[in-house]
Amino acid sequence: MLAQPDNRQEKKGPDPLSPHDTDPSTYAEGLTEISTLQRTETKRNIKSRHAQMIAIGGTIGTGLFVGIGQALATSGPVSVLLAYSLICVVVYGMITATTEVSAYLPVAGSSMAYYGSRFVSRSLGFAMGCLYFYSFGILVAYEITAAALVIEYWPNAAPTAAWITIMLVVIVALNLSPVGVYAETEFWFASVKVIMLVGLLILSVVLCLGGGPSHDRLGFRYWKHGAMNEYLAHGDAGRFWGFLYALTFSVFSFNFGPELIVLTSGEMRAPRKNLPRAAKTFIWRLIAFYILGSFAIGIICRSDAPGLTSGGHGAAASPWVIAIKTAGVGSLDSVINAGIIISAWSSGNSYLYMSSRSLYSLSKSGSAPKIFQRCTSWGLPIYAVVASSIFGLLAYLNVSSSTSEVFNWFINLANTAGFTSWICCSIILLRFRKACKAQGVTDLPFQSRLQPYAAYSCLVFLSILMLLNGFSVFFPGQWSAASFLTA
Numbered sequence: 001m002l003a004q005p006d007n008r009q010e011k012k013g014p015d016p017l018s019p020h021d022t023d024p025s026t027y028a029e030g031l032t033e034i035s036t037l038q039r040t041e042t043k044r045n046i047k048s049r050h051a052q053m054i055a056i057g058g059t060i061g062t063g064l065f066v067g068i069g070q071a072l073a074t075s076g077p078v079s080v081l082l083a084y085s086l087i088c089v090v091v092y093g094m095i096t097a098t099t100e101v102s103a104y105l106p107v108a109g110s111s112m113a114y115y116g117s118r119f120v121s122r123s124l125g126f127a128m129g130c131l132y133f134y135s136f137g138i139l140v141a142y143e144i145t146a147a148a149l150v151i152e153y154w155p156n157a158a159p160t161a162a163w164i165t166i167m168l169v170v171i172v173a174l175n176l177s178p179v180g181v182y183a184e185t186e187f188w189f190a191s192v193k194v195i196m197l198v199g200l201l202i203l204s205v206v207l208c209l210g211g212g213p214s215h216d217r218l219g220f221r222y223w224k225h226g227a228m229n230e231y232l233a234h235g236d237a238g239r240f241w242g243f244l245y246a247l248t249f250s251v252f253s254f255n256f257g258p259e260l261i262v263l264t265s266g267e268m269r270a271p272r273k274n275l276p277r278a279a280k281t282f283i284w285r286l287i288a289f290y291i292l293g294s295f296a297i298g299i300i301c302r303s304d305a306p307g308l309t310s311g312g313h314g315a316a317a318s319p320w321v322i323a324i325k326t327a328g329v330g331s332l333d334s335v336i337n338a339g340i341i342i343s344a345w346s347s348g349n350s351y352l353y354m355s356s357r358s359l360y361s362l363s364k365s366g367s368a369p370k371i372f373q374r375c376t377s378w379g380l381p382i383y384a385v386v387a388s389s390i391f392g393l394l395a396y397l398n399v400s401s402s403t404s405e406v407f408n409w410f411i412n413l414a415n416t417a418g419f420t421s422w423i424c425c426s427i428i429l430l431r432f433r434k435a436c437k438a439q440g441v442t443d444l445p446f447q448s449r450l451q452p453y454a455a456y457s458c459l460v461f462l463s464i465l466m467l468l469n470g471f472s473v474f475f476p477g478q479w480s481a482a483s484f485l486t487a
Contacts, residue, residue: 046269056285061346062146065339071250075303087254091257091283095283101428105118106275129365133362139256178379213329222299229242251465255417259425260354320336371383372387422462429452430452430455
């Protein structure tokens with residue numbers, strides 16, 4: 001007897017390019033009851049201006065105000081300018097790549113980890129989600145520590161642990177507020193640092209042209225004695241290694257900037273309209289601030305200034321503060337220090353938001369316990385925020401000099417995670433483009449003319465740069481097992 005044909009249709013999975021499949025949990029759990037869905041959905045209360053400032057708040061932090069001094073002392077002003085300019089080109093490619101994907105699918109719980117699961121593999125999405133959850137959480141502790149160190153610039157300051165506690169409590173409290181309150185607060189936090197940076201750029205022009213109290217016209221004086229410093233070797237080879245050091249170092253300042261915009265799309269109003277608008281504004285502000293900032297620092301601060309080369313930390317090692325004190329501009333250094341504290345506080349605020357939303361996204365995709373996707377009545381993933389806040393306690397490691405080295409290992413791992421994330425983002429964009437071509441999708445809310453060529457270029461360049469990260473340990477007398485393992 002012939003077997004009867006099986007007329008049952010094979011159950012098909014969701015179309016990875018369908019913008020209507022807005023709940024990632026349908027992959028693992030099927031349809032969800034509306035009452036349950038309402039308890040696991042965030043609210044779209046973030047405006048375009050909020051998204052821009054949240055991303056800027058997380059990207060323009062202590063790296064541009066304090067950390068860049070280390071690169072200046074090691075590599076020289078021209079090397080720093082070239083390095084930051086080159087990384088800005090890479091960041092442009094990354095932002096256009098991430099925006100192109102997320103503007104098409106701005107789903108609840110969206111993140112590059114979610115898009116990795118959707119367009120590449122669930123294993124990649126899970127790995128990226130864990131990487132974001134950990135890295136953003138570690139950076140919360142880093143920014144809190146940086147702010148506490150800046151406070152030590154003033155004499156008779158309270159104990160470091162006290163300031164860490166105050167800042168951590170405020171950051172957690174803001175992230176436990178409705179997202180609209182958090183976004184508005186972060187908007188004004190970030191606005192302060194933008195205003196301060198614009199003021200510093202204007203001050204740099206004034207000092208360069210001799211408008212300071214001493215009327216000393218700086219010009220390009222500090223470029224003459226060491227535009228490109230030698231590092232680990234003499235001659236042209238040493239200058240090349242110095243430039244390479246600045247190149248790998250500068251990535252930390254931009255870490256996860258493109259991903260910050262994506263994570264806000266799940267709670268953004270009219271995301272297909274506002275996300276590309278926010279991304280375009282963010283790109284040009286970021287590039288302008290970092291290129292002009294690195295250029296200005298090289299003009300007003302010597303690369304061999306004692307404050308840079310003494311190995312100090314905090315505000316005393318900020319090239320901006322050193323330049324202002326050298327020029328004798330009153331008590332402006334204290335004003336700048338206050339701005340740096342707000343800057344670090346703002347960055348920590350953004351990073352806790354991103355860490356919690358990364359965990360929320362993992363839970364929505366079925367890769368983390370369901371409890372982390374539970375939301376309050378105003379759309380706050382409260383359990384994800386509480387879990388991410390635990391990373392902030394690592395800031396207390398810096399209270400003791402014996403444990404601060406362990407904290408530095410965590411930071412080095414977070415820096416390496418930035419390279420990994422951008423490489424994965426390039427792969428996701430390439431797979432997304434192939435999916436669009438296969439499905440005949442041509443009408444995208446945002447599309448860059450540079451893609452997919454920029455993604456291919458960034459993939460190759462960042463892979464090489466990640467392998468070269470920590471290259472100095474291979475030079476004679478520079479070996480460190482801890483640095484090698486965490487680089």
